[in-house]
Amino acid sequence: MASTPRAVRFGNGSATVDAATIAEGLGMSASDVQPLMRSGELTSRCEVGQDQDAGLTRLTFFLRSRRFRIVVDSSGRILRRSTIDFGERPLPPSLRA
Known part of the structure; x- marks a missing residue:
């Protein structure tokens, strides 16, 4: 099985997701990601796994x-x-949720 490239980087207690990854998932242009986030129209949520999900992070974009x-x-x-x-x-x- 081929490995999936890193689309998320962790540092300083936060996750940074590549704009192209978000754009692909939401069916939009990568150049629109940051402006929509700044305007509050594109929002996100980050959840860190615990217990059996330790080591995993779930990132959701709306x-x-x-x-x-x-x-x-x-x-x-x-x-x-x-x-x-x-x-x-x-x-x-x-x-x-």
């Missing part, structure tokens, strides 16, 4: 009716990814 989620190991390699797009309907609050 934009309009879309949610993009990745789970990475401690080296920043993506282990799982998923995207949910509700089209014209708003993202249900339960998917923000």
Whole structure:
């Protein structure tokens, strides 16, 4: 099995995700990621695994009716990814959890 390139880097207690990774997951241009984050339209959540999930980090990105989620190991390699797009309907609050 080929290894997945690191799309996430950890440092100073935070995670930095490559804009191209976020853009691909949300179906947008990488050049739009930072402006949308600055405006607050694109938001994110970071959760650090505990117990059986120790060493894993789940990063979730929200934009309009879309949610993009990745789970990475401690080296920043993506282990799982998923995207949910509700089209014209708003993202249900339960998917923000």
